[in-house]
Amino acid sequence: MARANTQFVKRIQDIMRNDPGINGDAQRIEQLSWILFLKVYDDREMIWEISRDNYLSIIPAGFHWHEWAVDNKDGQSLTGDELLDFVNNKLLPALKEITVTPDTPISKAIVKDAFIDANNYMKNGILLRQVLNVVNDVDFTDPKDRHLFNDIYEGILKExxxxxxxxxxxxxxxxxxxxxxxxxxxxxxxxxxxxxxxxxxxxxxxxxxxxxxxxxxxxxxxxxxxxxxxxxxxxxxxxxxxxxxxxxxxxxxxxxxxxxxxxxxxxxxxxxxxxxxxxxxxxxxxxxxxxxxxxxxxxxxxxxxxxxxxxxxxxxxxxxxxxxxxxxxxxxxxxxxxxxxxxxxxxxxxxxxxxxxxxxxxxxxxxxxxxxxxxxxxxxxxxxxxxxxxxxxxxxxxxxxxxxxxxxxxxxxxxxxxxxxxxxxxxxxxxxxxxxxxNNYNFDLCGFPTETEEVLPPQELMQQYSQERAQLNAQIDKTLGAIKQLLEEDD
Structure with a gap:
């Protein structure tokens, strides 16, 4: 379990780190969040279509995960600039503009709420296609895969x-x-x-x-x-x-x-x-x-x-x-x-x-x-x-x-x-x-012991602080010297 968790997260990390639009872990997780949501929701909808009478999706036609994100290895899947254009100018706007009324079931209303603040940070459509393929390898209708992915998901949250x-x-x-x-x-x-x-x-x-x-x-x-x-x-x-x-x-x-x-x-x-x-x-x-x-x-x-x-x-x-x-x-x-x-x-x-x-x-x-x-x-x-x-x-x-x-x-x-x-x-x-x-409502009781600082005579205290200041100054000078040397090498 742990190994699959690590492999999944590492594959996503390695792909996204090469994309110029992803700036740090926070953006990477935000990007992955809406991608995972769409995949998980699509797999749940497959179950709802069987278990619920006359089930109709709130996601407009053409924007379901299985309609655009799945690579059937037939050369027809979206990738590169075509994929970026679809995600930025069609998919995200369509999901943000879904109409929700007070009568809309929670299971459907969550789609609009999930995408109100969603953004696509990736700028390389080929790398985005690779991310979609990694996520698509997990089948959330399969109990074994779903149980496995709970561990993967927990790893993402811990990050x-x-x-x-x-x-x-x-x-x-x-x-x-x-x-x-x-x-x-x-x-x-x-x-x-x-x-x-x-x-x-x-x-x-x-x-x-x-x-x-x-x-x-x-x-x-x-x-x-x-x-x-x-x-x-x-x-x-x-x-x-x-x-x-x-x-x-x-x-x-x-x-x-x-x-x-x-x-x-x-x-x-x-x-x-x-x-x-x-x-x-x-x-x-x-x-x-x-x-x-x-x-x-x-x-x-x-x-x-x-x-x-x-x-x-x-x-x-x-x-x-x-x-x-x-x-x-x-x-x-x-x-x-x-x-x-x-x-x-x-x-x-x-x-x-x-x-x-x-x-x-x-x-x-x-x-x-x-x-x-x-x-x-x-x-x-x-x-x-x-x-x-x-x-x-x-x-x-x-x-x-x-x-x-x-x-x-x-x-x-x-x-x-x-x-x-x-x-x-x-x-x-x-x-x-x-x-x-x-105790004046002070609930700070049964706390952790604090180390008591030894009170030194004034002369010894001055000497101690002088030594600490000298050590700190020496460290600062050393760091500044290293930075200066780097700047000179760049010149």
Missing amino acids: LQSAGNSGEFYTPRALTDFIAETLKPKLGEKMADLACGTGGFLTSTLNLLRPQVKTVEDRDQYNHAVFGIEKKGQPYILAVTNLLLHDVDDPDIIHGNSLERRVTEYEDDEKFDIIMMNPPFGGSELPIIKQNFPNDLQSSETADLFLALIMYRLKDNGRVGIILPDGFLFGDDGAKINIKKRMLHDFNLHTIIRLPGSIFSPYTSIATNILFFDKTKPTEETWFYRLDMPKGYKHFSKTRPMKLEHFDPVREWWNNRHEIKEGDNYKSRAYTVKELED
């Missing part, structure tokens, strides 16, 4: 971690699987991710629901079990494709911004049994967005707004697993304090898992946490547990990412909660609501 800002749309599979496993979704429940990125939480949920499918009714519940909203075009198309690959015929994913509606307007039928999220960190929204929230919850931090949104979209007895940065735990501005008060008094904030650093490396080094809460009763106590870096790891990386088994210490502790003290610090401890209130 988002190091593809510039696109990394924010990918949550490591170990995290999504652990949170889904902990919240235990059941058929008949509706799970949501209100900033779903590429759909990691959605597919982790589906993977747990699939073995529960026994009847035709179960199959229908599986098809409508997850809901997502994604603001950006590229992760949206990846998420939709991801759900199609998981046999969801009507991917209920909206291309839009969850924060653009007043939170007080949501009706009961717009609320969810389970919400799992890794909201954007450090972002900010337009001032008009803040007005969609009550005054006491208006924040400049996007993650805070999503947490407030969850409070309005969670059903009674619903449960949540959300990833948040350390800044939320110790933040003491008005909105953060008010959100924490509501979490303690209107919800049951039962567990906070402090996560080891570098989980999102290389995209970000921000320290993160998982907050688990439900809407069953007011909080009585909140357990904190610090998950340390596994033995043999100094940090996680693209080649050594976090794995699901690294959560084994949490799993063992979860059903047998007990206080753990290490020296002067707690690795695990329960705090009452009063203790948290008396």
Whole structure:
């Protein structure tokens, strides 16, 4: 599996790197995203034509994958400038201009949404033909090929971690699987991710629901079990494709911004049994967005707004697993304090898992946490547990990412909660609501030990800094010298 994954991705990489229009991994993945979508959608339509009465495609005639992308080795397939002209001036405009009405089924409406922001970056039609041929080698109607491609697709998503800002749309599979496993979704429940990125939480949920499918009714519940909203075009198309690959015929994913509606307007039928999220960190929204929230919850931090949104979209007895940065735990501005008060008094904030650093490396080094809460009763106590870096790891990386088994210490502790003290610090401890209130709602508890810096006498401190400055200056001079030499050689 892994080898096929590597070979597929490497073949695509090798072809696209030779194209003058592809500038870096982010563009390569964006280009591949819409190509994969069309191929996967075409293969799903073959199944729908058999299983659905009088099925009519929303894609105009002549623009289905099998009509233009397949190379029948008869010398008639589009390639070179002819292929570029077709894609740029006929295919993409036609898909962007598809007419969608409120009555259009989700399975059809997603086509237009998927191509609103799609672009063709490739400038060499011969290389584009080669990419199409590699993708066309996978038959998504074949269960064996589809299962194999789930691994390939996961590899493509993982590359988002190091593809510039696109990394924010990918949550490591170990995290999504652990949170889904902990919240235990059941058929008949509706799970949501209100900033779903590429759909990691959605597919982790589906993977747990699939073995529960026994009847035709179960199959229908599986098809409508997850809901997502994604603001950006590229992760949206990846998420939709991801759900199609998981046999969801009507991917209920909206291309839009969850924060653009007043939170007080949501009706009961717009609320969810389970919400799992890794909201954007450090972002900010337009001032008009803040007005969609009550005054006491208006924040400049996007993650805070999503947490407030969850409070309005969670059903009674619903449960949540959300990833948040350390800044939320110790933040003491008005909105953060008010959100924490509501979490303690209107919800049951039962567990906070402090996560080891570098989980999102290389995209970000921000320290993160998982907050688990439900809407069953007011909080009585909140357990904190610090998950340390596994033995043999100094940090996680693209080649050594976090794995699901690294959560084994949490799993063992979860059903047998007990206080753990290490020296002067707690690795695990329960705090009452009063203790948290008396601590000014600072949830930065059971954290990772910080190295204390030795305080030197002033004279020694000056000497140390002088040495460090001299070393730094020497390194800068060496680098500048090397650059100067290169410039002289170019002359």
